[in-house]
Amino acid sequence: MDIDFKKITIIGVGLIGGSFALSLKKRGFKGKITGIGRRKENIVRAVGKGIVDEYYAGFSKGIRDADLIVLSTPVGQFQGITEIIRKDIKKGAIVTDVGSVKAEVIKRLEPLMPEGVSFVGSHPIAGKEKSGIDYASPELFSGSRCIITPTPNTEKESLEKILHLWNVLGCRTIVMTPEEHDWIFAAISHLPHVIAYALINTVIDLNENILPHSGPSLRDMTRIALSPPELWRDICFYNKEDVLKSLNCFASSILRIKGLIENADLDGLEKEFHKARAGRRLIEKAAS
Amino acid sequence: MDIDFKKITIIGVGLIGGSFALSLKKRGFKGKITGIGRRKENIVRAVGKGIVDEYYAGFSKGIRDADLIVLSTPVGQFQGITEIIRKDIKKGAIVTDVGSVKAEVIKRLEPLMPEGVSFVGSHPIAGKEKSGIDYASPELFSGSRCIITPTPNTEKESLEKILHLWNVLGCRTIVMTPEEHDWIFAAISHLPHVIAYALINTVIDLNENILPHSGPSLRDMTRIALSPPELWRDICFYNKEDVLKSLNCFASSILRIKGLIENADLDGLEKEFHKARAGRRLIEKAAS
Numbered sequence: 001m002d003i004d005f006k007k008i009t010i011i012g013v014g015l016i017g018g019s020f021a022l023s024l025k026k027r028g029f030k031g032k033i034t035g036i037g038r039r040k041e042n043i044v045r046a047v048g049k050g051i052v053d054e055y056y057a058g059f060s061k062g063i064r065d066a067d068l069i070v071l072s073t074p075v076g077q078f079q080g081i082t083e084i085i086r087k088d089i090k091k092g093a094i095v096t097d098v099g100s101v102k103a104e105v106i107k108r109l110e111p112l113m114p115e116g117v118s119f120v121g122s123h124p125i126a127g128k129e130k131s132g133i134d135y136a137s138p139e140l141f142s143g144s145r146c147i148i149t150p151t152p153n154t155e156k157e158s159l160e161k162i163l164h165l166w167n168v169l170g171c172r173t174i175v176m177t178p179e180e181h182d183w184i185f186a187a188i189s190h191l192p193h194v195i196a197y198a199l200i201n202t203v204i205d206l207n208e209n210i211l212p213h214s215g216p217s218l219r220d221m222t223r224i225a226l227s228p229p230e231l232w233r234d235i236c237f238y239n240k241e242d243v244l245k246s247l248n249c250f251a252s253s254i255l256r257i258k259g260l261i262e263n264a265d266l267d268g269l270e271k272e273f274h275k276a277r278a279g280r281r282l283i284e285k286a287a288s
Numbered sequence: 289m290d291i292d293f294k295k296i297t298i299i300g301v302g303l304i305g306g307s308f309a310l311s312l313k314k315r316g317f318k319g320k321i322t323g324i325g326r327r328k329e330n331i332v333r334a335v336g337k338g339i340v341d342e343y344y345a346g347f348s349k350g351i352r353d354a355d356l357i358v359l360s361t362p363v364g365q366f367q368g369i370t371e372i373i374r375k376d377i378k379k380g381a382i383v384t385d386v387g388s389v390k391a392e393v394i395k396r397l398e399p400l401m402p403e404g405v406s407f408v409g410s411h412p413i414a415g416k417e418k419s420g421i422d423y424a425s426p427e428l429f430s431g432s433r434c435i436i437t438p439t440p441n442t443e444k445e446s447l448e449k450i451l452h453l454w455n456v457l458g459c460r461t462i463v464m465t466p467e468e469h470d471w472i473f474a475a476i477s478h479l480p481h482v483i484a485y486a487l488i489n490t491v492i493d494l495n496e497n498i499l500p501h502s503g504p505s506l507r508d509m510t511r512i513a514l515s516p517p518e519l520w521r522d523i524c525f526y527n528k529e530d531v532l533k534s535l536n537c538f539a540s541s542i543l544r545i546k547g548l549i550e551n552a553d554l555d556g557l558e559k560e561f562h563k564a565r566a567g568r569r570l571i572e573k574a575a576s
Contacts, residue, residue, distance in 0.1 A: 125503050145501075183494075184495075184498045184501055187490070187491050187494045187495070187498060188491060188498060188499075188501055188502050188503065188505075188506045189503060189505055189506065191487070191490065192487065192505050192506050192509050193505065194542075194545055195483060195487060195509070195542070196509065196564070196568075197545070197560065197561050197564035197565075198538060198541040198542050198545055198564070199479070199480065199483060199538065199541075200563075200564040200565075200567040200568050201541045201560065201563055201564050201567065202475070202479065202534065202537045202538040202541045203475050203476060203567065204563065204564075204567045205537055205540075205541065206471075206475045206533075206534065206537055207475070208567065208570075210472045210475060210476060211476075211567055211570045211571050211574065212570065212571065212573075212574035213472055213476055214476050214571045214574070214575075215413045215476065215477060217476075217477055217480050217481065217512050218476045218477065218480050218571070219571055219575065220508045220509070220511060220512075221480045221483070221484065221508070221509050221512070222564075222568050222571070223508060223568075224505050224508075224509070225561075225564045225565055225567075225568040226565055226568050226569065226572070227565075229558050229561035229562045229564075229565055230558060232561055233554055233557045233558040233561060234554075236545075236549050236557060237549070237552060237554055237557070240549055240550075240552070243549060244546065244549060244550065245494075246490065246494065247542065247545075247546050247549070248546075249490045249493055249494055250486060250487065250490040250542070251539065251542055251543070251546070252493075253486040253487075253489045253490045253493065254482075254483070254486050254535065254538070254539055254542070255539070257482055257485070257486055257524075257535075258532065258535050258536075258539070261524050261525070261528055261531060261532060261535070262528075262532065264525060264528070266521055266522075266525055269521045269524060269525070270517050270518060270521040272485065272489065273485050273513075273517035273520055273521060274517045275488075275489055275492065276484070276485035276486070276487075276488040276489050276492075276510075276513045276517075277485075277488075277513055277514055277515075277517055279488040279489065279491065279492045279496065279499055279513075280484075280488050280510050280511075280513040280514050281514065282496075282499045282500065283499050283500065283502045283506070283507055283510070284514070286499065286500035286502070287502075287507065
């Protein structure tokens with residue numbers, strides 16, 4: 001399985017960008033991988049570790065001859081970066097991203113693409129609560145799903161190339177609209193992250209001295225509260241409407257349970273918990 | 289390390305009761321272990337698997353000569369069971385439990401103890417989202433903490449025996465009042481369980497077809513929603529005031545984040561997430 005690109009430039013070489021580069025190399029990519037990053041010492045280290053072949057601290061040089069540009073910074077930086085690099089993207093190149101929010105991002109990026117350059121949004125469902133190149137792995141995407149979100153403006157050929165690329169990296173690709181992606185991931189990913197942060201803050205507000213008493217339940221439930229705050233701040237902002245809709249639905253669910261406890265409605269409470277257990281079993285079944 | 293009891297009767301031989309019996313045997317307990325259970329086929333299987341030495345489907349016979357009686361059913365059944373067995377408990381015996389709620393339970397059970405019988409509450413911090421004797425393990429308590437909650441009525445000698453017992457089973461014992469136990473565990477255990485159930489129900493209410501899309505974040509966060517609904521219904525009921533207090537604090541935390549997203553207050557949102565990450569790191573540190 002060949003990869004259709006000769007030179008790939010990754011902007012933002014952290015956990016995801018670094019793993020993307022390592023996966024390319026592991027799958028036999030023979031072209032050049034350029035890394036661009038804000039923090040020079042980080043990107044120098046990425047070259048030293050052999051994750052990328054060369055680096056640029058500035059944008060122009062690293063962009064000019066790239067066939068594929070991958071935006072791999074926190075989503076809040078995509079627009080500003082694209083505004084800087086757009087004049088240097090060569091005709092025929094493809095720009096993609098790995099962000100967790102799609103509709104608002106694509107609405108901002110598509111109009112910035114120069115003539116002959118196409119944008120295809122991707123969201124590989126892989127990650128860790130740890131960030132940075134030290135956690136990058138050539139197997140991070142292996143066996144994961146990757147959501148690809150074309151719009152009516154996406155060129156068919158570019159879409160095919162991006163689908164093929166993620167397949168080569170070991171992903172199962174799923175195509176959906178940016179809007180469909182966003183409401184689904186608001187519910188199953190963005191909401192859980194907000195809840196994990198809120199739960200830890202609740203324990204702190206009640207009495208932070210009890211944090212070390214935590215057992216496995218609280219630990220597992222809040223593992224994702226170790227994720228980078230800037231990343232999730234941006235995701236909440238860019239997917240505002242869907243995240244708020246999920247939060248409202250969750251708040252109703254919490255208030256319903258609160259009402260059942262207040263009224264000592266044991267049957268109602270048990271029914272609520274049974275419904276959840278049955279739903280959770282569906283996840284278990286899907287994963288096995 | 290000798291165990292001070294000759295005959296131990298476990299009422300409710302499931303994950304915890306079964307693991308308690310297996311742990312006793314593994315640590316060289318030479319006395320007799322009797323199991324009492326509601327469902328005959330379950331308790332017959334517990335004898336067949338060598339988890340307990342004998343069983344009784346009724347109460348009187350299994351209670352009469354026990355030196356230690358362990359209540360290991362869902363907490364909602366403790367009071368009813370104690371009302372039935374109290375006339376058969378021998379003088380000098382100790383009754384303990386393994387329930388996740390202490391104050392309300394002890395308030396109901398202490399007055400039911402006959403002359404010369406003392407109650408000492410325990411809460412081993414161990415468990416799985418799976419229930420039943422098939423998941424019982426002789427190492428379930430090994431390295432866990434066990435909270436012991438004496439009251440002004442608890443006899444010192446009985447307290448010492450119970451502390452010693454859990455130490456022999458490999459637990460680190462921690463003594464606190466039932467009230468202190470309850471508000472701490474409302475925050476770090478009961479609240480997380482309620483949230484896990486509510487989160488799954490939210491996804492179902494939004495669109496249950498998306499459940500199979502769940503990634504590791506949602507899976508890990510809701511693992512405990514596989515726990516038995518009856519158990520957590522009882523815990524919420526018996527620890528009502530503390531659970532409601534935690535739920536109120538959590539609802540405030542959720543509404544605060546919701547307000548920050550609505551107002552696109554990115555700095556405020558980042559601050560909120562940073563506070564949580566710092567708190568979560570304290571848990572990581574305590575566990576390592």
